Amino acid sequence: MGPLSLETEPYIDAHSHIWTPDLVRYPLAPGFTQSEMLPPSFTAEELLSTCRPSGVGRVNLIQMSYYGFDNSYMVDMIAAYPDRFIGTAIIDPEGRDPGAEMADLATKGVRAFRVQPQFLKLPMDRWLDHPGYDAMFSHASKSKQAISFLIDPNALPEVDRVCRTYPETPFIVDHLARIGVDGQFREPDLRALCDLARNPNAYVKIGAFYALSPMGPPYTDLAPMIRRVVDAYGSHRCMWESDCPFQVVDHSYQASIDLIQTQLDFLDDDDRRWLLTGTAESLLFAESA
Template sequence: MTPRIDAHQHYWQIGDRAGYWPPPELNAIHRDFGPADIAPELDAARISGTVLVQSLPTENDTRFLLELAERTPTVCAVVGWVDMKAADAATKIAAFAAQPKARGLRPMLQDLPDDAWIDDPILDGAVAAMIDHDLRFDALVMPRHLDALYEFARRYPDLRIVVDHGAKPHIATKQVEPWLSAMTRLALLPNVHCKLSGLWTEAGDAADDDALRSRVRPYVRAVTELFGARRLMWGSDWPVLRLAPGSDGYGAWLAACEDDCTRFLGADAVSDVFGGNAYTFYRVGDTLRHA
């Protein structure tokens, strides 16, 4: 039986985040979050494991995640951070890859002042090290980054890339373009995958889950049809999901995605999108077997 995997969630200690997001006014998430907080959600949803993704561009945060993963059986993979343009990037990447649950890296592209930061041959050495160590690349991008991401993905066809949160389309303003055209072109590259995650928090104010589902469904349909059953993976983006107005939370987002996945891809796709693809993409077989 294919294990159910949450392909995108976070843990953090708010005391380590001075000067970083989230600000205190986001009181739903401005506190510590750890394995005990999400455990009831995972149990209720029958989730076997999660992919723990960095949310600070610091090596200290990545060390914290790796150490936490080692003592948390439900964490089956860690996506960390390394300064990929540093002179010693390849050495740092090799050290990260040596950790048992290290599976990928994520520069925080959405926060960088240069939208084309990723479209730079200076990354050659870091990407070569990632490929050598069989690491994945999580792309935290917005629509304005997609042209540069396309050039990056085309330059490195051997690097397996996943677009986080469907590239955060402007759902609240119903601005489909240029997001849709850019994602359509990106999906033509076989090394690019996509996460069905983070969309409810892009949807703006909504009265309840039904309103959220209706508003987000066209974008869910787009990514399901573009990436299909084998290059799409579901993630909760917990605890950031707690910011979605009108949402009942983890289980409601999961149920909405399962319904829409069945609607647009068919029932046979559910096991892949909600576990199988993340299992393969992040190479979690060994970590789940030894949990």
Template sequence: MAWIDAHIHLWTSDTDSYPLAGGQTAADLDPPDFTPEMYLRHARPSGIEKVVIVQTGYHQFDNSYATDAIKRFPDVFSVIGIVDETKENVQEDMEALKAQGVRGFRIGVDYDGPQWDRLFEAAARTGQAMCPITHPAGAPAIKEMAAKHPDTTVVVDHMTRVGEMEPINDAHIAQLTDIATLPNTNVKISRLHALGDGPPHDDLIPMIKQVIDAFGPERCMWGSDSPYQVVKETMEDSISVVRDKLGLSESDRDQILRGTAERLFFS
């Protein structure tokens, strides 16, 4: 089947062509590089045909390595970029990046200041998603902003990383699933390599089922979080959890492994 990996990172050791942000050097890159070709060698055997690149802090506001991947593989990649939310004309940057294939933006959850409302409002106008990354404590802030901006699509990364820094618990799951009460919210079932006890990830199955029940398959998508997934485990260790272990119907499986990401990032 033609699956979509909704969350990977790419970067290059060619820092002359793609300078690093904030005084970082090639020594900071871990792994030293992870190119489109390197990723696809891991992805193709698992039936992955489309991929969402999520910009990292290595290049921060310079999204060109990711957008250049779209130019090289136009039917494969889409991008979630990073934009400078402090700029008053941020919508102009968002629109320019959308023309290059950037369908959303990675953000945090510290929403102090008027720049965040400006960013969410701009995203509603441009049709690009806000993609917050956080630990469980940030879930209420995500819900508050999503409620404040109902016309903005929100995609929660990594199930708010429940089970990464401390054991999975019902309170953290409840905070995550509470976000699902807002129809403009979506969630990535991703970064499984860092959550819970490790492969075969059977300990994550009850939580993932609760997340799918709350959001519905139509607002859930799977992502590997490569390169970290394939450095620590294999691609199959992650995708097989959704594909084979949740007891999903064929249509629900296809929705999570393809349909939701296709609607949000490729349509």
């Protein structure tokens, strides 16, 4: 594989998963089985062969739940392709020293950490009220590693609380807070996501279109929601994501990036540059650029 060329592969995918069928070297976490790995394989090399034809040369890898808190495969692929990958890891908020683990992973190309309500199963109105999360957010306020939330809209009030409590910590909401993923668009949900923009270190990933669009490609039914989010945050706090390989199970990779490149007439060239490259580069790739 040739070296990264920012002229021919300028774009950044802010969110994609990888996994390998090599279960001997990279065993699954307790509770997961090989039959749950769908597709059975989506390796780093398969991801690159998927994204590079669309001009995407760099990717923020998201630790896959199949591996639990063992980030080994993702970290090994960052080491194998350091000019192309950085990572979002998953660590145990109830571990002995989350901050120390974050610092160690920073040396291995990890620039963010995924958090979701299912980890600790606390009541939704205080799902982030835990000493382990406090340790993570406090460390991130100094290291500038981001905290990336996989949430539904009902989790947004707690995200807003921690954004205000830790104003120096970069926080990212994945997948447009999955608004509409259940087939129901609710105006209060979108309003809550847009209101979160009052926190200057809050960011949003715009993607997973395959899951959010009832109409499917070219996903223009999502245009009004995306416009409101970009208006609220500014394009410099929004970043495009594919959510591969799930994007390419029934749809295409190109269809996802096309929505940003050609289908949204309210975006100008500068907006597209920020969504497709600038935001992820400045927030996630700055130390590896």
